[in-house]
Amino acid sequence: MKKKIKILVVDDEYAFCRSLKIFLDKIGFQPLIATSGEHALDIVREEKPAIMTLDIRMPGLNGYDILQKVKRLDPDLFIIVITAIDVPNMEEMLEHSGAHALLHKPIDLQKLSDTIYGFVGHLL
């Protein structure tokens, strides 16, 4: 059996992490959960996930801080930002910081899976 691709879900809302975990499980990935920036960096170091979903506004390290640090740990990590923040030029800003996709909350799971498969297909 082929090894499942690891996807790290980073969001300070545990309920969201859990619901996304159910979905990712369902569509055949191995979800990992981190509810803080520090925790997320640890997991990236230890588990080396291929994909990470990232919230921007979080207590402690926020999304931008994590982006900068995680890029040094794993430049190849595919990062999808999922946020409730909506400011102009955010996409460019995130791209500049090393994020690969931007999805708004409330999340449309179809769009998320499309994004993920898009990257995975690219990998294969």
Add this chain to the structure above:
Amino acid sequence: MGKKILVVDNNPMVLKLIANLLAMSGDEVRAASDGLSALDILKSYVPDLIFVDLVMPNISGEKLCRIIRNMPHLQGVFLVILSAIAVEEELDFVALGADACIAKGSLSNLARHVARVLELASPAGRQEKSRNILGLDEVATREITRELLSSRKHFEIIFRNMSEGILEFAPNRKIIFANLAAVTLAGVPEEMLLGTDFTEIFAGHSLETVGALLNGPATASRKISEDMPVLLNGRQVTLQFLPVAGEGGASTIVIIHDVTTRKQAEEKIGEQNSFLTKLIESLPHPFFVVGADGYQVVLANSSAQRHLAGLADCPGHVIPPAADACKAPLPYAPFERVQQTKKSCLMEYVEQGQDGQEITHEIHTHPIFDKQGKVTQIIEYRLDITERKKAEQALRDSKDELQKALDNLQVAQQVAIRQEKLASIGTLASGVAHEILNPLNIIGTLAQVMQLEKIPASMRKNLDEMLAQIKRATKITNNLRTFSHQHAFEVRLIDVHALFDKTAALLEHDLNLDNVRVERHYAQGLPRIEADEDQLAQVFLNLVSNARDAMSSGDKRIIVETRAKDDGVEIRFSDTGVGIDPVEIGKIFDPFFTTKDPGHGTGLGLWIVYSIIENHCGTIRVESEKGKGAQFVIFLPTHLQGREESGSAEEKQDSTSGEHG
């Protein structure tokens, strides 16, 4: 015992006869040929008896008698009158103060009567009072004498009643005649006046003047004229000297005219005139009087002569009815107006001054009437009210400016309040949006996860509904957040027409479905404006959807009109919908205000429009009547100078905030 006797007679024969007669009886006799000489003698000589001829030159016998009787030292003298006219003139010699009277007849009779008189003058004879004229029966009446006497009486009456003083003095200047007026003027009794030196009736400076005049050459025109009257007993008089040729040199008749009253009146008039002259000269304004007939200047002060063209040679100058000084046409001719209305009239007119400055005059004209009420003269004076007008204007201007400043302040205050409200709502909205989106996100994710399970169709339908409601909630939240100032404001030069067309194209499908037509009345050459394209598109979008929602039936049209105005662009959006209730028109830009059914409006559309326009330093207002559609009038400036970068602070706070989210 000889008596002292004085005989006064101008007839030397009579004089000689009486002197001889009396001398024979051992009396002391002195003789005088006229009244003046007699008076001289009597100054130092007190006779017992005086014979006085009645008809004499200079002072007459009658007057001499009166003078003698008024002299205290001559009270006891026996006075005898010799009258050559006793028959013709009934003489009451007692009334003259005489003790006896002899009618002059032949010399022999005269001698007899003189002897009789001497008897009467004796102490014994004095007891015998008689009013009889001695020798009256011995003379016959002479008609010529009677006529002369009658004529003299006439003259006496005339002289007595003349208002001019008539006075006569002898060559030695002794006064020998004075009529009643002259006596009154001199203020000295006649008997004292007669025999007095004429010059001595004057005093001080007047005496010198008269003396100098009389010492000068005796000409027919010698006089003291009205220009320089002399003072006589406190009155101002003129004197006219008329030489009268006569025996023993020329006597002089003086006509004395009392000009005091006239002089005083003249003086008073002079004073009044100078007072009036000073009065009108003191006026800095042109003041003049014209005759009503022909407008000839009667009087003008120097200001009038300076200011009014052609008045320099007044009086006599004719002023045209519509004063020629002014170039601007007068509303009416003031002189004619006054003549017609017989009332004062006031008007203003503006004159172009020599330096091109406008001068505003106020012209006052007043009628002067005669006793019949006819306007005979017209007074005009002019006030230069340019400064006053300027001051009034300045006052009005400053009042307007103050009002404007106050208005601006009030507008600024309203804007400030509004902006503060918007800012706080924006901050709140941005925070609330984030907090609501997170739970919506979780609910939505779970619902989507549940849909992946094998579940009954009814539950799947419920989950669909849940997701739809989440979308709705998300939409409201996102709308709210649009104005949390998180958007960067990107200013570009925008072609309003192109942008509207692009925006309307997005809605074209919906509009067609609803049978809504969009009419465009675009102004040619409309300037491009500085604006944020996305935000302006949002404005168009909201207004068009709003208009569409307001039109449920009938004629459905959206009319867009543009035009350049001031330093910007005016855009009018009209619809043919239901219009806005007057009660609600003040609230339509408030957030969460909606007239749509629940679930159909967020109540944020117009608030967003308002906020965007305000952010662009523009204005928006609405005009509407219930049932007659609505019209939104937007003004946007061409340049966005001075716009505050209100978005940046929010943005920074947002990105660096470590808040829970």
